[in-house]
Amino acid sequence: MNALVLAFLNSWRGLRHGARTERAVRQELVLLALGVPVALLLAAVLYLGSLYLFPEPRYVFGPQGPRWVPSSPGEAPPITEPVRRAGADVPA
Numbered sequence: 001m002n003a004l005v006l007a008f009l010n011s012w013r014g015l016r017h018g019a020r021t022e023r024a025v026r027q028e029l030v031l032l033a034l035g036v037p038v039a040l041l042l043a044a045v046l047y048l049g050s051l052y053l054f055p056e057p058r059y060v061f062g063p064q065g066p067r068w069v070p071s072s073p074g075e076a077p078p079i080t081e082p083v084r085r086a087g088a089d090v091p092a
Contacts, residue, residue, distance in 0.1 A: 052069065
């Protein structure tokens with residue numbers, strides 16, 4: 001564990017030194033700081049957009065129902081297979 005902490009500290013010092021002395025490292029850090037929030041926002045927008053284009057049946061949202069997204073009508077299919085414990089009778 002000590003080696004892992006020392007490796008992290010060494011990498012952190014290297015990033016700090018690179019950010020102080022290298023213009024390319026500063027540009028990459030700025031792009032990283034801008035890119036991560038943009039990627040998260042884009043993923044959220046695309047997920048909600050896909051729910052609007054391809055709505056899930058109402059039963060998948062639970063007893064409270066969907067929030068802020070449309071749903072299609074439908075009933076949960078009945079469970080017809082017996083319940084098995086994890087790893088039991090797994091076909092080869």
